[in-house]
Amino acid sequence: IEAADARTVEALAADLHEADVGDIIEALSADERVPFIQLLGEHFDFTALTEVDETVRVQLIEELSPEEVAEGVRELDSDDAVYILEDLDDEDQEEILAKLPAVDRMALRRSLDFPEETAGRRMQTDFIAVPPFWTAGQTIDYLRDQKDLPEEFYEVFVIDPGFRFLGAVALNRLLRAPRPTRMADIMNDERQRVLATDDQEDVARMFERYNLVSAAVVDEAERLVGVITVDDVVDVIQAEAEEDIRALAGVGDEEISDSVFYTLRTRWVWLLFNLLTAFLASSVIGMFSGSISKMVALAVLMPIVASMGGNAATQTMTVTVRALATRDLDAHNVWRIFGRELSVGLLNGGSFALIVGLAAALWFQDPLLGGVIGAAMIVNLLSAATAGILIPLAFERLDIDPAVASGVFVTMVTDVVGFLAFLGLASWILLG
Amino acid sequence: IEAADARTVEALAADLHEADVGDIIEALSADERVPFIQLLGEHFDFTALTEVDETVRVQLIEELSPEEVAEGVRELDSDDAVYILEDLDDEDQEEILAKLPAVDRMALRRSLDFPEETAGRRMQTDFIAVPPFWTAGQTIDYLRDQKDLPEEFYEVFVIDPGFRFLGAVALNRLLRAPRPTRMADIMNDERQRVLATDDQEDVARMFERYNLVSAAVVDEAERLVGVITVDDVVDVIQAEAEEDIRALAGVGDEEISDSVFYTLRTRWVWLLFNLLTAFLASSVIGMFSGSISKMVALAVLMPIVASMGGNAATQTMTVTVRALATRDLDAHNVWRIFGRELSVGLLNGGSFALIVGLAAALWFQDPLLGGVIGAAMIVNLLSAATAGILIPLAFERLDIDPAVASGVFVTMVTDVVGFLAFLGLASWILLG
Structure with a gap:
């Protein structure tokens, strides 16, 4: 072509x-x-x-x-x-x-x-603003005469002589009002507006919460400087959710059309951090190499405890990270949620302790070994619940994006606790 | 209170x-x-x-x-x-x-x-529709007279006598048109409309793509039955992205206000599947228990290979799952993306093989052990790239949501390949 x-x-x-x-x-x-x-x-x-x-x-x-x-x-x-x-x-x-x-x-x-990712960056600077004493009819006539209007608009803004934002009139209200009605009388004066320096994520949350289609953007002196429309917000919402998915998996801001080297760069750092935690876990295993050489079954079974802990912690962490992102988790319910996660950890721990304990006891013909792995499972699923909720909360408190940083630390905890609990208990009870 | x-x-x-x-x-x-x-x-x-x-x-x-x-x-x-x-x-x-x-x-x-999650469920059945021969002025007068109008609307629809959808007039066009203009002349006749039976996800994608604020909903005979507005779509977009995050972590559709037992039920099944794959990985280790008892260092190092593979596979899988969800990945670019992932796997594998190999050789004073773990690392990161892309694609082909099902299978592959490559190579080269 x-x-x-x-x-x-x-x-x-x-x-x-x-x-x-x-x-x-x-x-x-x-x-x-x-x-x-x-x-x-x-x-x-x-x-x-x-x-x-x-x-x-x-x-x-x-x-x-x-x-x-x-x-x-x-x-x-x-x-x-x-x-x-x-x-x-x-x-x-x-x-x-x-x-x-x-x-x-x-x-x-x-x-x-304006800084990146603020309302000022996303706003459109073409908008329609009229004084409060104009009538609906006058406004409609003005719109009919003007040739140079924005292509799409959903509201007409009302401003005072100092360009300060007073309110907005949705087009359907403008259309339905009798011609002599003054704009000041039909405008929505709740003045849902955003500051140009507001974070785009907060703007998106406001649109979503109040089902808005467009909103006025004002500067620090409340002067109207632009309008932000829902199509931009839809992109922001999509992008922010996407950001969290990627951050949780450690793939940064890569896009499907990126080159090999760009992709490599973003993923490499994450894998490097994981490597460090893997070595930490290995050094825990190293402490028990005497026990392992006496009882190889320990080496065979130990990844089960660590892997179940890692998965359970990822579940808790994902729920926590998203709840923080959507502001569903805050001071008033954090203790309730923590309690729930601990209960879930205890119940999951208990039931999987039974299953794994039974399976291990039968496999290696050693009921005591089954008891040890069951106990380690309960300990590790409780530590998974604790780490999965406290680590994202700590990062949020430190103003570090919990989606980016939590994963590495959470699995570090469950790996270390998993190996330590299982190998430690085994050395003490079976080989002590 | x-x-x-x-x-x-x-x-x-x-x-x-x-x-x-x-x-x-x-x-x-x-x-x-x-x-x-x-x-x-x-x-x-x-x-x-x-x-x-x-x-x-x-x-x-x-x-x-x-x-x-x-x-x-x-x-x-x-x-x-x-x-x-x-x-x-x-x-x-x-x-x-x-x-x-x-x-x-x-x-x-x-x-x-209408079935769940279709446009028919999300649409509003109150809307404004006029015949094509009405003028803009006539329509505005009609809107002024009617008392029982929907609270918010952004378009007036044009229909024929059989209630078939002909086009839509955005309110700002209606306002700006001279009063005698016929509706048929100002309507947008691209007829961007959705079928009531369309999936809400497809509707959301259309809104996002064409920056729509509202769209007509028609039945199979093209008759206008409702209108779907962007505020509903924003919720859908949010929910769908959320669904993928949760599915990838195995936490189902739980919400932060759910009870312990509801939460437990959704997470338990996922952990059970993970337990089965963990046992599979353990049985691979069990095949090499002779080698491990001869050389405990193998037990100490083996989780590193498996864990790096699991993390790399999760990266590839997440990118693949999201690209499938947003329709960015399809037949025309799948081979290019597959090639990119293999290259990334090879380069990551190579560099981490060097780091891990060196570290292991120094730790255990055994250069050959370093070579073995390095080789296993390359093999496992290549298998991670392959599994991370092919498994989600296979599920998509089978009409199973790749976000829900991929995780378990992908880590199964990297665990099994990781242990098999490392312990197999070690048994053959170091102990054979």
Whole structure:
């Protein structure tokens, strides 16, 4: 297809939604992508770039000339433009911004000045604001006359002469109000608004909680600076949940289109930490090598205790990490949840102690060995419950993301306690 | 507070958003909840019940009389009413439905007839539909006159006389159109609509992809039956990502407010499966008990190989499971991704083989033992990459949720291969 047949490609891409064009770009090989975009020329909608993986996007934009990018970015809504520019390094950003008209440049620079992952980065700077004394009819007439309106909007904002945010009028209320009604009378004055410096995760939680479709963004002086819409929030929610899944498995922020080396880098560090804890566990085993050489059955059975502890701890830890992320776990219920986890650990420990104890006793024809492994199982599942809840809580308290850091430490505890309890009890009771 | 002081409670709850009332209900102890709702009486907005955990909700509704519930449900939007009723058993549902006026009953029953987790369950049956020959002005006047409109809406639908869906007009387009414009001329006729029987996950993906705020729901004859809005979709996206996190850790659908026994039941089965694979791994070790009794260092080091394999496999598996869930992995890129994972496995395997080999050689003063553990590490990280990608793919092919089933099998492979490679090579090279 890529034989420079512009007419065909144009015809193909013109009717497609930007999300579909994004898919085409990802499906093309790396060196077909730039020619594809250049072939489309002005028919290429840069919104499509918001739909591709970050790695692909950054690479593409670095290969296009700053003029081409500036031309494309100009046509975008400001939130999409920021989304595309924010991952570039400062130098590339400046080069592209320099090619833009002053008004656009200032709006984008203002958004880019807010820290990453804040509402200021996600907001759109085009919005509709009217004074409180306007009537519904006047507002509708104004909307009919204006040509340069944002493409999609769901609310009209009401502001005072100092540009301070007073309230919002949902379009359906505006439509249903008799024409002479004053905007001040139909606006929702609960003033659900977000600060431009609010974390995007908190914004997402607010949208979800109050079922919002759009919200005003204000600066520290309560002046209206932008609007954040639910489509951006949907992406944030998706991304944040995704972040936790990845963090729990130690795969960082990699994407499926990343290269071998990028993938390697993010995963290697996690495996290295795991290696250190594995050596720690090994050194515990090493302390008991005398016992093992007297009774090889211990070596055969010991991974069972450690592995059950690790799995049980992962269960507790996952529930804790997610409950912290969704703010379902806090000071008022932490003791109740801790109690529940200990009870679950005790009951699971008890039942698996029976099963494993019986199986081990039959396998090695040694009831005492069965008793020892059963007791070690109970000890380790209780330590799993404790570690699975206390370690994420401790990281949360220290302002370290519990999803990233907990896994290594939790399995370290269950490995060490598992081997120590089983081999220690066995040495004491069976070989002491 | 619960000393039956209705006035105070009312005053407290009246100004709160339903999400906040939901939080209060969850914070109360189980036997304070029903009195709290009864105290509020008609001031209690049943929407709050959509904001509490399923366990709490079901328990509450079973304790309230069917009359009380019917009275509360009547006031709700149909999607919220369905959300509250769908988790009850058939008998309780019927009892409550029987107390409702016929019109409401029919609408709810129709939604409840659709399978769980479909668009039909999530849709709202109140919507606004007009014929194509109406003008924008006529439609606005109609909206101003109608008193019984849905509380929130973002689009007006256009239908033909047979109630078939023709297109949608976003409110901002309706507002901006000159009054004499015909609806047929401003409607978006791409007809992005969902079938009532579509899976809610597919609906969520469509909203996310095309940045929708609401979408028409049609039946198999393309007749308009409802509307699905983005706030329901946000909940679905959140729930689906959550489901995968939980499934990967083996904690099922439990919620933080669940009882010890519910929690126990969901986790126990997962631990049982893990126990079976742990015994399988133990039996592999058992095959080499002769070698271990000759050389205890093998028992000390063997968990390292298995644990690194398990962690690397979890990384690959998590990426694969999520890529399958978001449809980022399909036939056209599966070989490329498989190649990448094998390369990552080889490079990680190589570098950790060096580190572990060196450490083991120094620890036990035995260079050959270092070589053996290094070789086993490479073998196991390659098997981790293979299992981490092929096992989820196989489950997907078999229509089994890969997030639920993969974990146990993947770690089974890395445990067995890890012990087999290390102990096998050691027996052959060091002790053969």
